[in-house]
Amino acid sequence: xxxxxxxxxxxxxxxxxxxxxxxxxxxxxxxxxxxxxxxxxxxxxxxxxxxxxxxxxxxxxxxxxxxxxxxxxxxxxxxxxxxxxxxxxxx
Amino acid sequence: xxxxxxxxxxxxxxxxxxxxxxxxxxxxxxxxxxxxxxxxxxxxxxxxxxxxxxxxxxxxxxxxxxxxxxxxxxxxxxxxxxxxxxxxxxxxxxxxxxxxxxxxxxxxxxxxxxxxxxxxxxxxxxxxxxxxxxxxxxxxxxxxxxxxxxxxxxxxxxxxxxxxxxxxxxxxxxxxxxxxxxxxxxxxxxxxxxxxxxxxxxxxxxxxxxxxxxxxxxxxxxxxxxxxxxxxxxxxxxxxxxxxxxxxxxxxxxxxxxxxxxx
Amino acid sequence: xxxxxxxxxxxxxxxxxxxxxxxxxxxxxxxxxxxxxxxxxxxxxxxxxxxxxxxxxxxxxxxxxxxxxxxxxxxxxxxxxxxxxxxxxxxxxxxxxxxxxxxxxxxxxxxxxxxxxxxxxxxxxxxxxxxxxxxxxxxxxxxxxxxxxxxxxxxxxxxxxxxxxxxxxxxxxxxxxxxxxxxxxxxxxxxxxxxxxxxxxxxxxxxxxxxxxxxxxxxxxxxxxxxxxxxxxxxxxxxxxxxxxxxxxxxxxxxxxxx
Numbered sequence: 279x280x281x282x283x284x285x286x287x288x289x290x291x292x293x294x295x296x297x298x299x300x301x302x303x304x305x306x307x308x309x310x311x312x313x314x315x316x317x318x319x320x321x322x323x324x325x326x327x328x329x330x331x332x333x334x335x336x337x338x339x340x341x342x343x344x345x346x347x348x349x350x351x352x353x354x355x356x357x358x359x360x361x362x363x364x365x366x367x368x369x
Numbered sequence: 370x371x372x373x374x375x376x377x378x379x380x381x382x383x384x385x386x387x388x389x390x391x392x393x394x395x396x397x398x399x400x401x402x403x404x405x406x407x408x409x410x411x412x413x414x415x416x417x418x419x420x421x422x423x424x425x426x427x428x429x430x431x432x433x434x435x436x437x438x439x440x441x442x443x444x445x446x447x448x449x450x451x452x453x454x455x456x457x458x459x460x461x462x463x464x465x466x467x468x469x470x471x472x473x474x475x476x477x478x479x480x481x482x483x484x485x486x487x488x489x490x491x492x493x494x495x496x497x498x499x500x501x502x503x504x505x506x507x508x509x510x511x512x513x514x515x516x517x518x519x520x521x522x523x524x525x526x527x528x529x530x531x532x533x534x535x536x537x538x539x540x541x542x543x544x545x546x547x548x549x550x551x552x553x554x555x556x557x558x559x560x561x562x563x564x565x566x567x568x569x570x571x572x573x574x575x576x577x578x579x580x581x582x583x584x585x586x587x588x589x590x591x592x593x594x595x596x597x598x599x600x601x602x603x604x605x606x607x608x609x610x611x612x613x614x615x616x617x618x619x620x621x622x623x624x625x626x627x628x629x630x631x632x
Numbered sequence: 633x634x635x636x637x638x639x640x641x642x643x644x645x646x647x648x649x650x651x652x653x654x655x656x657x658x659x660x661x662x663x664x665x666x667x668x669x670x671x672x673x674x675x676x677x678x679x680x681x682x683x684x685x686x687x688x689x690x691x692x693x694x695x696x697x698x699x700x701x702x703x704x705x706x707x708x709x710x711x712x713x714x715x716x717x718x719x720x721x722x723x724x725x726x727x728x729x730x731x732x733x734x735x736x737x738x739x740x741x742x743x744x745x746x747x748x749x750x751x752x753x754x755x756x757x758x759x760x761x762x763x764x765x766x767x768x769x770x771x772x773x774x775x776x777x778x779x780x781x782x783x784x785x786x787x788x789x790x791x792x793x794x795x796x797x798x799x800x801x802x803x804x805x806x807x808x809x810x811x812x813x814x815x816x817x818x819x820x821x822x823x824x825x826x827x828x829x830x831x832x833x834x835x836x837x838x839x840x841x842x843x844x845x846x847x848x849x850x851x852x853x854x855x856x857x858x859x860x861x862x863x864x865x866x867x868x869x870x871x872x873x874x875x876x877x878x879x880x881x882x883x884x885x886x887x888x889x890x891x
Binding site: 288315340347348 | 753828
């Protein structure tokens with residue numbers, strides 16, 4: 279399943295998109311994120327997959343500095359460390 | 370097999386009792402500041418209507434914002450999955466679901482078994498939820514339930530509302546009102562803006578027929594019609610759109626029991 | 633040389649009269665429904681206070697959301713530029729400026745000469761703006777000017793989970809129903825607003841010294857909360873609300889000198 283975590287408000291659309299079918303629960307994204315946005319949890323079908331922590335979803339634009347704006351310039355980020363290419367960002 | 374689904378949202382609490390493939394009773398109540406009271410009341414009303422007691426339930430699944438505070442539930446499942454399953458029970462051909470309550474909006478695409486393929490939710494911004502309509506009802510001093518119909522009875526022309534944020538949109542609507550614009554014309558602008566935002570969310574997950582609308586927004590004809598126009602699809606609405614989540618939870622309860630029965 | 637800066641904001645209009653890089657007088661009025669009329673009134677008021685007439689003025693520069701419609705001939709400058717110029721006037725060491733207004737928040741990083749290096753704005757979402765504070769003040773039946781000091785008397789640490797001004801208002805109503813005291817609720821709201829501003833600051837980046845201006849800087853609760861979050865001392869000018877207009881007047885002076 280494609281899980282899109284985030285929101286849209288007057289200033290834009292901010293979603294972190296995780297493909298849980300591709301995700302193998304390796305935890306690399308959890309370790310690499312400087313803001314601690316991710317965690318591994320069991321989904322409704324009992325598969326351990328990466329998800330965005332529930333308490334950061336409604337502040338995601340303030341907490342995740344934005345892949346395209348910030349982390350894309352880093353050598354390691356949640357996109358590069360994911361061997362399954364399961365994560366993407368809308369901003 | 371008798372199962373129950375309990376859906377505790379931020380504004381309403383719902384419980385539903387399912388026996389095999391029949392809904393035998395359900396409840397829909399406003400939430401109490403004490404969620405324990407909400408949970409108890411919701412299940413008690415449903416049980417009473419069914420002339421059953423909690424011990425008759427073979428399995429209970431809870432869902433919704435308050436799913437973790439249902440002490441008698443054996444399992445909790447997200448409202449996304451429950452909504453998809455519930456909508457699928459009503460309309461087996463459903464592939465796109467829109468659920469909007471007072472505080473959030475969910476767009477879900479599911480497969481032919483009612484399993485979620487793609488979802489996106491917005492529960493951060495009031496502009497994308499039913500709250501935006503409540504604020505306008507209060508501003509225009511009109512009953513919330515009439516807004517949708519009124520928004521379709523344009524007198525002169527739709528008044529575009531350019532601000533997304535409800536706080537700013539409210540001031541914008543107020544200036545229009547002061548300048549003599551008709552309430553219905555302002556409502557047309559408000560509903561058009563909301564429908565556009567909702568449509569955007571739906572496009573994010575992909576729009577495919579059949580299209581089902583659940584939650585309080587299904588009762589707003591102004592939004593329903595505008596979404597029909599934008600998607601080119603006829604929205605299907607169940608007889609009581611607000612119990613879809615609780616139904617899905619009760620169905621999950623059945624599935625879990627069947628799986629456990631096989632082991 | 634006398635120049636006038638006019639900052640027409642969504643809630644208030646500020647006018648500052650500058651002569652040879654010194655602030656002569658200032659005026660503040662509510663913008664109301666007509667920014668045109670508010671600008672006229674405020675300019676009149678300031679000119680009376682300074683004892684100057686339109687013919688004495690070398691140049692007008694307007695900024696703010698209503699800068700397009702003014703009753704006098706003049707030029708325009710962006711909010712960000714005026715905020716930076718005004719902040720540097722009070723603190724030549726300013727390199728990050730946080731400007732919190734009624735309906736928008738801006739953060740800018742600048743060089744020593746006032747050149748803007750990077751900036752971010754939020755003018756689309758009411759959370760993190762002054763309007764949100766106003767709404768809560770009404771819900772709690774407290775005067776806006778008392779909000780800051782009262783929030784410092786919070787007895788418990790309340791966390792407001794909603795990041796939308798509209799949902800937060802309902803959360804406040806719920807907290808009142810549950811018997812929470814106003815000071816603690818206010819503390820939670822102010823922390824929430826400060827985190828929105830902090831989020832924007834984080835995106836733009838922080839270079840010392842950090843200056844805090846705008847109506848929001850008058851709220852001691854917000855400035856303390858923001859200081860805790862950015863872990864830097866905030867420099868706040870004596871009248872933070874007029875700093876944008878000061879910047880506009882100084883820009884008017886610089887442009888006149890060039891001509």
